[in-house]
Amino acid sequence: MLDSAELLPALHTTFGFSAFRGVQEQVVRRVLAGQSTLAVMPTGAGKSLTYQLPATMMPGTCVVISPLIALMHDQLRSAEANGIRAASLTSADSNREETIDRFRAGELDLLYVAPERASQSHFRELLNAGQISLFAIDEAHCVSEWGHDFRPDYRALRPLMDSFAQVPRLALTATADAHTRADVLAQLGIDAAGLIVAGFDRPNIRYAIRHRQGGFTQLRDLLKEQPGPGIIYAPTRRKVEDLAQKLGEATGRRVLPYHAGLPAEQRAANQSAFVASEDMVMVATVAFGMGIDKPDVRFVAHAGVPKSIESYYQETGRAGRDGDDSVAVMFWAPADFVLARERLSEMDESRRKGERTRLDALSALVESPSCRRAILLRHFGESPPEKCGNCDNCLEAPGVADGSVVAQKLLSA
Ligand code: ADP
Ligand code: MG
Numbered sequence: 510m511l512d513s514a515e516l517l518p519a520l521h522t523t524f525g526f527s528a529f530r531g532v533q534e535q536v537v538r539r540v541l542a543g544q545s546t547l548a549v550m551p552t553g554a555g556k557s558l559t560y561q562l563p564a565t566m567m568p569g570t571c572v573v574i575s576p577l578i579a580l581m582h583d584q585l586r587s588a589e590a591n592g593i594r595a596a597s598l599t600s601a602d603s604n605r606e607e608t609i610d611r612f613r614a615g616e617l618d619l620l621y622v623a624p625e626r627a628s629q630s631h632f633r634e635l636l637n638a639g640q641i642s643l644f645a646i647d648e649a650h651c652v653s654e655w656g657h658d659f660r661p662d663y664r665a666l667r668p669l670m671d672s673f674a675q676v677p678r679l680a681l682t683a684t685a686d687a688h689t690r691a692d693v694l695a696q697l698g699i700d701a702a703g704l705i706v707a708g709f710d711r712p713n714i715r716y717a718i719r720h721r722q723g724g725f726t727q728l729r730d731l732l733k734e735q736p737g738p739g740i741i742y743a744p745t746r747r748k749v750e751d752l753a754q755k756l757g758e759a760t761g762r763r764v765l766p767y768h769a770g771l772p773a774e775q776r777a778a779n780q781s782a783f784v785a786s787e788d789m790v791m792v793a794t795v796a797f798g799m800g801i802d803k804p805d806v807r808f809v810a811h812a813g814v815p816k817s818i819e820s821y822y823q824e825t826g827r828a829g830r831d832g833d834d835s836v837a838v839m840f841w842a843p844a845d846f847v848l849a850r851e852r853l854s855e856m857d858e859s860r861r862k863g864e865r866t867r868l869d870a871l872s873a874l875v876e877s878p879s880c881r882r883a884i885l886l887r888h889f890g891e892s893p894p895e896k897c898g899n900c901d902n903c904l905e906a907p908g909v910a911d912g913s914v915v916a917q918k919l920l921s922a
Contacts (some may be wrong), residue, residue: 516534519565519566523561523591523648524558524797536548537559537587540559540643541566541567545678545679545699546679548891549705550683551707551708551822556640560679561593564619565618568615569640570618572636572641573641576647576651578599578601579797580602581599581621582912594611594619595623596619596621597621598620599623610637619840628665628669641676643678644678647678649682652696653679657894657917658815667698683823684819687890690704691901709822710882711829713834715900716901717900718881719839728752731808731810736807738789738807740790740828741790741792741809742795743795744812745794746814749792753766757793762792764792765783765791765792766779767916795820807828807833808836808837808919811839811840812840814849814871815844819886821853821874834859849868874888875901880902881897895916
């Protein structure tokens with residue numbers, strides 16, 4: 510087994526980092542020892558490195574399953590920038606022959622593929638023609654119907670991997686509650702002893718969840734009080750455009766919209782403006798944020814409830830990646846749930862059950878008078894202290910708060 514003295518030079522040579530973060534080293538060591546693992550690590554914790562580093566150290570190619578071509582290409586670019594020999598095999602790639610030749614010749618550390626490949630017999634044949642070091646399954650919650658993003662294609666991974674039984678598996682996800690986690694282990698054939706969960710707490714994020722009362726005024730006031738780059742998540746494209754324009758006018762700040770309906774060039778331009786800026790606000794649908802590396806986002810606001818606690822955690826988690834104080838504010842109204850619950854009736858039975866559980870957990874979070882952070886962390890299987898001291902409910906508890914805050918709480922109860 511390698512000791513740290515041998516792992517750290519590899520980390521430094523390939524990535525330029527001088528230390529592992531959190532559970533990264535533990536995960537990398539398991540992989541190098543050939544032990545299948547499910548690593549549950551929050552967004553931004555550095556999951557990619559846990560398969561990319563072993564991939565450069567083990568003989569053969571690491572096959573990476575990733576659900577979105579855009580995500581795959583981002584990863585590919587950053588791997589290549591670090592000098593890792595990587596390629597992707599998707600319908601969008603024109604260099605497939607070359608990639609296949611490189612794989613066969615053992616010249617690839619990483620081969621990115623979409624889950625659809627898993628069920629194709631010619632893909633299995635291709636894998637047989639080369640040497641595989643590791644199966645890395647990114648966004649592994651997609652294999653579970655309990656997860657918030659079930660992708661039936663992920664179910665074909667198990668039979669494929671079973672036919673390469675000696676190859677270790679590394680499943681990665683940011684968003685798995687205890688139930689989903691157990692299911693991911695079972696669906697991917699990973700022993701329960703292979704579960705590694707990183708700490709989910711983001712102590713520098715102050716959580717606040719408020720009733721929406723004249724939502725626009727609340728957002729305007731937030732923008733006036735809260736400096737630094739921020740993201741406001743709005744439920745619809747129309748709402749995004751409307752809020753971006755009106756908030757810009759009302760506050761004089763630079764506020765731009767982002768949603769999937771905007772022309773690609775405008776999306777790209779708004780995104781780069783945001784990444785480069787020190788004070789810009791992006792009003793966006795949830796289409797915005799994945800794969801964006803901006804550590805100094807100072808606030809994330811939700812103009813309406815997110816889809817689930819997992820989504821809430823992931824979206825608010827885009828604030829404060831640099832560790833500095835940041836704010837996550839949600840403005841919600843009972844109507845948000847009415848709509849979501851109406852949609853339940855249109856779903857088929859199997860999906861409805863999971864969705865209802867998710868909505869119930871979310872409504873318990875927003876309506877609770879107790880510590881928000883404790884509720885979040887318990888949801889992810891941790892045992893946090895009863896009070897965090899850095900959320901609205903801890904800071905505004907009767908006895909702590911001044912009169913105006915108490916009045917505000919009574920109004921919103
Ligand atoms: P995740 O997939 O868990 O959301 P990524 O793998 O995309 O996270 O990594 C997030 C960021 O953290 C990247 O910019 C990556 O380069 C950086 N990072 C990862 N590991 C380390 C480390 N050990 N030291 C410093 N930065 C790291
Ligand atoms: Mg990732």
